[in-house]
Amino acid sequence: MVGNAMVSMISSQLAGTGAVVWSRFVDESSCTQLQELATELLSGSAARHLDRSTRVWHLYTHGAPFTDLLVRPDFIDVLGRILGPHFLLSDYSLNTVQPRQPVDDWHVDYPYNAMPSILFEPFLGLQCILALGRFTADNGATQYVAGSHLDPDPPSQHALEHSTFTADPGDLLLMSARTSHRSGFNDSEAQRTALLFSFVQRWIRPMSQPHGPAPWALGSCLRLMLGLDPPAGTPYQSPDRI
Numbered sequence: 331m332v333g334n335a336m337v338s339m340i341s342s343q344l345a346g347t348g349a350v351v352w353s354r355f356v357d358e359s360s361c362t363q364l365q366e367l368a369t370e371l372l373s374g375s376a377a378r379h380l381d382r383s384t385r386v387w388h389l390y391t392h393g394a395p396f397t398d399l400l401v402r403p404d405f406i407d408v409l410g411r412i413l414g415p416h417f418l419l420s421d422y423s424l425n426t427v428q429p430r431q432p433v434d435d436w437h438v439d440y441p442y443n444a445m446p447s448i449l450f451e452p453f454l455g456l457q458c459i460l461a462l463g464r465f466t467a468d469n470g471a472t473q474y475v476a477g478s479h480l481d482p483d484p485p486s487q488h489a490l491e492h493s494t495f496t497a498d499p500g501d502l503l504l505m506s507a508r509t510s511h512r513s514g515f516n517d518s519e520a521q522r523t524a525l526l527f528s529f530v531q532r533w534i535r536p537m538s539q540p541h542g543p544a545p546w547a548l549g550s551c552l553r554l555m556l557g558l559d560p561p562a563g564t565p566y567q568s569p570d571r572i
Contacts, residue, residue, distance in 0.1 A: 332404050340504070341411040348452065348479030348509040351495065355460065355502035356399070363395055365462050365499070368424055368523055382431045386424040387538065389525065390552065396422070399460075399525070401551045408504070412453050413531050419555045420455065420536035421528040426521045427513065431470060434512035436485040440537050441530060442508050452479040454534060455507030458527035463520075465497040470516035472503060478510040485510035532560075 332340075343350040356364065371377060371386045378385050389396040399405070400419065409417055420440060439457045442448050465471035472495040478485065490510065495503045505511060507528070516522055530536055540556040553559045 334407075337404050337407045337411075341408050344408070344412060344504050344506075345453075347476040348506040349474050349476055349493070349511075350504050351497065352502040352504060354498075354500055355405075356500035358500065360395070361462065361500040364525070365523075367393065367395060368426075368462055368525075371424055372426055372523075383425055383427045385426075387421070389422045389424055390419070390556070396525075397549070397552060400527070400555060401549060406551065409456065409529055412456060413529055416532040416554060416561050417529050418532055418534070418536050418557050419528070420530045420534075421526065421538050423526045424523070425526050426523040427470060427516055428521060429516050429519050431513065431516045433470075433515045436475070436490060436510045436512050438485060438510060439507040440528065441534050448484055448508070450482050452508055453506050453531075455528065455530045457505045457507050457509075457511075458529075459495065459503040459505075460525040460527070461495075461497040461499055461501050461503075462523045462525065463499055465495050465501075465522065465524075466518075467494055467496065467514065469518040469520060469522045470514035471495045471497065471522070472511060473514050474503075474505055474509055474511035476509075479506035479508040481510075 340350055340352055371392060372384055376386045376392070378387070390400060400422070437443065438448065439455060441454050459472055473492045474495065475490050475492045494514065497503070528537065536557065540558055550559065554561070
């Protein structure tokens with residue numbers, strides 16, 4: 331947990347540059363626990379093996395260590411300051427990148443990548459990357475272009491001046507979904523593993539739908555974030571309420 335002054339600084343930097351690193355968001359012991367759980371999930375039935383990576387979606391269904399991250403008061407405070415009240419969880423997944431993964435094209439994330447033309451609105455969505463292992467230039471750490479969330483044009487595929495999310499385990503990168511970014515080339519022999527959080531303003535339909543009432547959704551904060559108990563006047567209604 332961090333104090334109000336730190337929350338204000340993180341929120342201000344994020345609003346201004348479209349990206350900020352929250353160092354030591356997760357402490358060493360908690361990160362070790364998440365690493366162990368991630369290893370189990372990635373070798374289990376919930377894992378989906380893709381060409382370039384292995385993913386596990388709907389992490390909030392896989393135990394308290396994952397749901398506890400979502401409802402941290404300081405994290406909720408930052409998200410609320412950027413996205414407004416009653417924001418929604420759009421996606422929450424585990425991702426591990428295989429060795430030799432090639433460089434991505436520069437791109438933006440949902441909801442901007444689903445628009446025929448990108449709206450000039452810098453924070454319809456927020457993408458967060460929690461490093462579970464070290465992120466380095468050699469293993470293809472995420473690259474991003476600070477300030478590009480305010481660029482009216484789509485991301486260019488030409489060389490851009492960019493920053494690299496070199497991180498220790500437990501560091502969190504927060505980015506506007508409109509910030510141009512890409513995965514670097516994993517020129518190592520090891521996987522690169524992270525938790526991916528995606529949030530949207532409350533009037534935008536999330537990428538993934540909630541699984542419905544279950545023991546993991548008993549907390550009011552999480553139910554609100556999943557759209558299971560939307561406040562009055564909110565246009566989005568979860569499937570069990572349609």
